[in-house]
Amino acid sequence: MRFAHAILATAAATATAIVIPSDHVIHEKRATPGTFNRRRLEPHVRLPMRIGLKSNKVARESAEKWLMDVSHPKSTQYGKHWTQEEVVSAFAPAEDTVNAVTDWLGDSGGIEKARITPTKNKAWVAFDVTVEEAERLLMTEYFESDDGERRTVGCDQYHLPSHLLEHVDYVTPGVKGLHFKPSKEKVLSKRDSNQANRRKIFEPSPPSQSNSSSLDTCDQMITHECIRALYNIPFPDPGAKVSPNNTMGIYLLSSAYAQEDLDMFFSNFTPYIANGTAPILNSINGGVAPVDVFHAGPEACMDLQLAIPLIHPQNTTVYQVDDDFWTAEQATKGGMFNTFLDAIDGSYCTYEAYGEQGDNPDFDPVYPNEREGGYKGERMCGVYKPTNVISISYMKDESELPAAYQKRQCDEWLKLGLQGVSVFVASGDSGVGDLPKPDSPNGCLRNGTVFTPGHPNTCPWLTSVGATKVYPGKTVFDPESAANNLADETYYFPYSSGGGFSNVFGVPKYQSEAVRDYFETADPGYPHYYDGNWQNSTGLYNRNGRGFPDVAANGDNIVAAFDGSIHMTGGTSAAAPIFASVVNMINEERIKIGKGPVGFINPVLYASPEVLNDIKNGSNPGCGTNGFDASKGWDPLTGLGTPDYPRMLDLFMSLP
Template identity: 25%
Template sequence: MQLNSFRIVLLLVFSISIIDYVYSSDFVPAPPLLPRRKYVEHTKPISINPSQWVGKRIDNIQETEIELTIGIKQRNLNTLEKIVWEVSDVKHPNYGKYLNFNQVKSIVEPSEESVRIVSNWLENNGIDNFRLSGSGDFIKGKVNVLKAQDLLKVEYQRFTHEESGRILIRSLDPYSVPWELEDHIDFIGGVNHFPLVARLNKMENIKKELNYVSPYLVRKVMNASIVPAHAANSQAIAQFLEEYFSQSDLDLFQQHYRLDQKAITTIRGPNRETEPGMETALDIQYITAMAPNVSTWIVSTGGLHEGQEPFLDWLVDMSSNPDLPYVHSISYGDDESSIEKAYTDRVDIEFQKYAAMGRTMVFSSGDSGVGCTSSCDSHVPGWPASSRFVLSVGGVDWDGTNMNGDVISGGGFSNYFPRPQYQEDVVSNYLSKKVDKSFEKLFNSSGRAYPDVSSFSESLIIAHRGRLMSIGGTSASAPIIAGLLSNINSKRLSLDQPTIGFVNPLLYKIAKENPESFYDIKTGSNEFHCCKGFKSSDGWDPVTGLGVPNFNVLLDYMTKFDSS
């Protein structure tokens, strides 16, 4: 009798605990899952900021189309990562022995069974206008909303961004697929992902160029000489959400600063020159100012009304291109916590594929400092800056005499990705000597740390709509660094050396052996809202990374290092 009474008491306590949890404010019940179906990314409804996105019912669901992008599971991922580390390690015999597009594709492309099962699923549901990407691992197709809702067991809404007016169609419901597809799909784009609508720090039109940052000032402070371009070299910027390019603005910028004038080599995607974007103006003007005469692409994606999330469009487009430029500058980011890990893991594989082919992906680290939860109890890292396989670029503010860590400079520690070996020493040193243990409760101290390096992020002069003006953000830092890396590629190509590719391991190695290759930024911090930030200090820190490149010293080392 005593034993049975004890069991009853335990059962009552357990039941009360469950009831308390269900009715707590943090509990979000998962929608009932139909038999023999599996959730793919989410198991609970998606949360959005209602002050930013307002959703309304879609009346014409049979006429309204959306595009779905299905990431099919790839193979031999351990092999791919092993190759990346080998070709990026100057001490490994395979350093610089990059693979071509078809070699990478043959290693990781999905099995025929996976492609067949996913294709049959679509066809059996009356969807036949889909296509397999050139990389062989994405399937894209347009369907009407009614069909998509039935296919994924969700309800779509038409969302409007309150500030920008941008419209897209998404669902807040977690989507599911038949259980037999579980081992063949990584994620489905066009359902839950909301793109970040970025804001540049726009300032007044300039009249006197006092205390503003120009290409000349960047070169002077960063000790960056002009490097002759190599005919085989190439670089690119990526633009999203109807950010278009104006050749006349680029001409004005180049004429004003007496820079070499040259038209853009390739514009991939839509462009409306009469509607130029400030982001595009900033990126293209500074990457070409740093690397004049290098063949330059503008990749414009995600500009269509109610189209796919722009970053995914860019990703699929680049993954299917066998002749990518060597250096890519991307001023795009979002809160890591707002993206499911299944999605970020798949994107990480794409970055590894680029690295295996000798390409360099440069991302701005974001303009929200350490980021912060609404409850102020933890940092919110940025992504894709938190990926181990991209170069993350933070920001510095020029006060007329010195460079200081910019308070907006995105920096901290990933909650998704572990700390890579190439930064273990410098990050461990920072944590052990510069961070109070009580502060570590705000972030994941074992995560990938970012940024890696920094550059100017405030008061940069650009030409936009025929006028000179000043804007800021780490969106400025990334193209500056990208252009300088292109110069290093030009020099290396002229010496019959491989391109820098995934450059992070080499940069950290250089910082350790030749610290004068970087200007160490020791002032500044990146607190955000109610969250205490990190402080710049000697060596690497989560505000400015390794510091600002001392370009000519870095160039000399990166073309003469011993790779034996």
């Protein structure tokens, strides 16, 4: 924090006139200049300058083709996943971009190459300058401002030579500003954080059942025996030899497990799992696990209690993300997943795309966290290897984050797919809407009418998972229906499976035929709009947006141990780890015969939907409508359907 202290000690500087050469243009300009306790910085103050370079344009244009090369079943390159080094090299800024910027720094700013430090992936160049040098280089004026919550160093606008516009994304500190010394605020407890982020509640106790292995009451309580029967998943061989490199990853934010809860679940429902069985912990930026029963989170308990018994004796890896302060704050505002992606790919820490570079302090945690109770270490970059399969049960609305932020993050999911990583994300629990907001009681856009797609499950390079249910009076041998309990106001967890069409991403090629067939055979009849332009339309959803979810699994009446007792829960956050577990088991069988992980599975499943159980009943109400109806083939509430393990296994084992 030496930089912050130096700035605080400065006095106001005297403004001087700036003459802008004719070959220079404004590169960025603040819409509204800051005014809070604002003062000029003295010329001698040193600034840590960073220039974000535009990533390789050819790489962006070719990225989808590259991913399809290793993911499409008819490709001769199927399964030939890239190394991380190959991905970094492909997306690095072009050499002429690096040269153009460094030449300009030397010729116009007197910043010799010895002072410049390029990152390993060449995504940005770093150097320290005085305010005087920075203002001369960028033809601007630097200020310090204080809005009462945090102090910021930046400028209202800056200029660059016109020939650099195609090479430079943005400069920091600049219009974006550099934040430091965040003010101390109330630190929410982990318990508060869990409840703020949780999209479901637990029923006090499940219905009585004398035999947890019985299939007679699966319409009331879903156990692992029910799940295995639904999807033809074989009972595990506890003594089987498994690959130590095929653990299943589970992302957890603001929710940590208690070993006592895991052991209670194992003892009551999966006695073939020994008490004390626990996941591998990958702690990111102060994430802590396990915790005591009082501080444990229901999301962590449910996800692990679903995954561990299904994939046993394979292991799980928990990515426990962020310290208590940030997880609490992120539950209600801010972005998600960037600090996690930083930790499993160091190049993402500085990756530039769509005007976004590195973590965004307006949405992402800042480390070291100077606030009381915060993680004091440096932000973790590239310290963990991603597992072959990652399950995520968290989401936000697309409308809550800038499109550029989401697109940059979506690039990273694509890069993970190139490396053979399968990522599964819950599709949400509010049908076509979302949880209530201060300006929208039903969580919908434009006066509560426009459907609200979720982030990050609308990214085309993830597998979005919706939820199904065994309805009362039905058995595991009957077809499932889309999960929807909204009509029953007395239900312990009223929700409907999230689904719809993105306002940010278009329909990917692998999905185009399925989406077209849906509109031809089951058009919902609602007015719609195109290209995400909901603000200037009377339509309810984006007709040419990426459809989600892709697949589904059971997500209701799930039995789980939490808070030292047995409860019932559900949601698409139960469906995601179930489907992810199936794919993790398939990876294990491929590894046994010398093949690699399946990676991004969407192209294979859309090309062979017959390996899934098509769901044809149910809807996902929201925004004052019935939402979408389940139909033959793909639909925007259960996707292509639920897994059938033997059929999926045969298909993926037949591929290279």
